[in-house]
Amino acid sequence: MDTLIEGFSEALLLLIRLDPQVLEIILLSLRVTGSALFLSVIIGVPLGTVMGMVEFPGKKIVTALLYTGMGFPPVVIGLFVFIMFSASGPFGQLGWLFTARAIVVAQTILSLPLVTSFVMTSVMSIDDNLIKQMKSLGASRKQLYWTVIKEARLGAVVAIAAGFGAVISEVGAVMLVGGNIEGKTRVLTTAIMLETRQGNFGLALALGIILLIIAFITNMFIMKFQHREIK
């Protein structure tokens, strides 16, 4: 109980004092998560829309792979990215290993199946009659896709929320490809792990509370959007 109280008071102090080291970790976490989520959305939303609307041979297999990707162990993704960007890997010469870029790549791979699957399911739930009607009113293929994305926006928001949840809380892959280097690749989750290992439970808990606050605020925004859309 003492540790919990200590953690809460330390979190409060860190936030009030705007501790530069903590601030750096928070900003890096947001930057890395934001970039990974942005990439997942710009790839996953169109991909999910096309997969939801177009019938093609092998669609069932691709869908099954996508669903498998949703439950893929992050540490395996981390290992895959590590091999790809290690000195002997195909992208070794980029020198991205143990940089924030490698974390972004791992987190994008982690969240992409989630975003794509949620968008696909959401698009598939759109009434076929609406698609037929839009065609009949003269929508071009591009306009039709855009209308469908807009109609599936609630599902797309859930997709973004799921993707955000997956990447902000991720630690295994981030540790593997980022290496938890202070000032370079240390994010909230890896910092929590480090502080716990070093016995600084108060600080670890404080960082954990900050992580929860970020997740809470983000989800509040999402809920506000959903509420507005459902009304």
Added chain:
Amino acid sequence: MESSVYSVKNLSKTYDGKEVLNLDEFELHRGEIFGLVGPSGAGKSTFLRLLNFLEKPTGGIIRFNGRKYDREEQPDLETRRRVTTVFQKPALMKSSVWKNVTYPLRIRDIEIDGELENKVDKLISDIGLGDLKYKRADKLSGGEAQRVAVARALVFEPEVLLLDEPTSNLDPTNISIIEEKIERYREKTHKAILFVTHNIFQARRLADRVGLLHKGCLIEVKDRETFFSSPENELTERFLEGDLLHEETC
């Protein structure tokens, strides 16, 4: 300019080896209201989908404004945009009545301001939706939703308006509003209208010419008076008497 906006020859459509439409000849004239009647499963909706170029025919040709289209050659977007359908079940977007009604204008990159904005406002008011202009369209009642669908189809003044049982399941007030709007649209624009119905009374009220479709075949086409008072075909007589069974071949 030809008097027929559509001219159809030997049009057929097959789904999974089963022929649902086999139509020898059909013409839709400019400025007319054509009522296509027939029992359920006669192929009426399939015919409309082909005329709206939403599906390709299995065989035969559709001439639209004199230009020939068939299984191989389908019209471009600009041509397709001259025709639209109001379906039996209104499919509306999760946005306001105004946004739904102006959708066809927006996808055609038509700027909605000044005179056009007033015109759209008038259309919405005339169809009894003035107070609902900013209400979410997907939250409306069935009758209101169908009126939005009709307004949305009329807003860009299509050369051909196709209506697939637009008033089935609606109450008499909504039926009357929609029928009046259709008639006024024809009077004002002299565009062609083809509506499908299994309600012979509606065909009698609205159509200039009426045709019976049964088991994919066009049995008889006559002007309204002749069709109802002295039909030539025995199947038409039986349909009007409510005695036409689906099993009977054409």
